[in-house]
Amino acid sequence: MKILVVYFSYSGCTEKVAQMIAKEVGADLEKITPVSPYTIDELRNIEHKILNKEHREIQALKSDLRDYDTIIIGTPVYWYTFAPPIRTFLMHNDLSEKRIRLFSTSAAGGGRTYRDMVEMLGNVPPSDYQDFYMGTPYADQVTQATLNNIRQRIHLWFKK
């Protein structure tokens, strides 16, 4: 069974978790990159774009999704939901034949992220979604205790 972890990450937290998941399950990694990268100012003013469900043009994927049975999709939580580059990814790719798992990273919790992603993807059981609270938006400042806790949660999640 081949697994791909697809994620978007601006400040590195989701990337850190994506790397931990890929290591745990032996998956390949694919970072989703906007054609025009976000700036800090843009992110500070992104609320209305997210509420309007705007999407963000993304670069072509390096991976061929046909090679994978399972796709694990990771997003930062932006305004209680998933990030626009992930919306674009979901719009442009038919994942109906794939086993899907979802994760988010957040400062305070996943909000509607799971519900909103399921609305686009179709049913994904709640047990196949995890939100990881990072304690800081800066990946290099995530504490060792938080990382250990996340590693443990990832391990238990994929043991099921």
Ligand SMILES: Cc1cc2nc3c(=O)[nH]c(=O)nc-3n(C[C@H](O)[C@H](O)[C@H](O)COP(=O)(O)O)c2cc1C
């Ligand atoms: C524009 C923006 C909106 C955010 N909205 C939320 C939110 O609604 N809830 C929350 O818990 N965290 C929110 N955060 C914090 C991020 O979800 C959190 O820092 C995440 O781990 C960042 O992931 P990244 O480092 O991979 O980019 C927001 C961050 C940004 C930049």
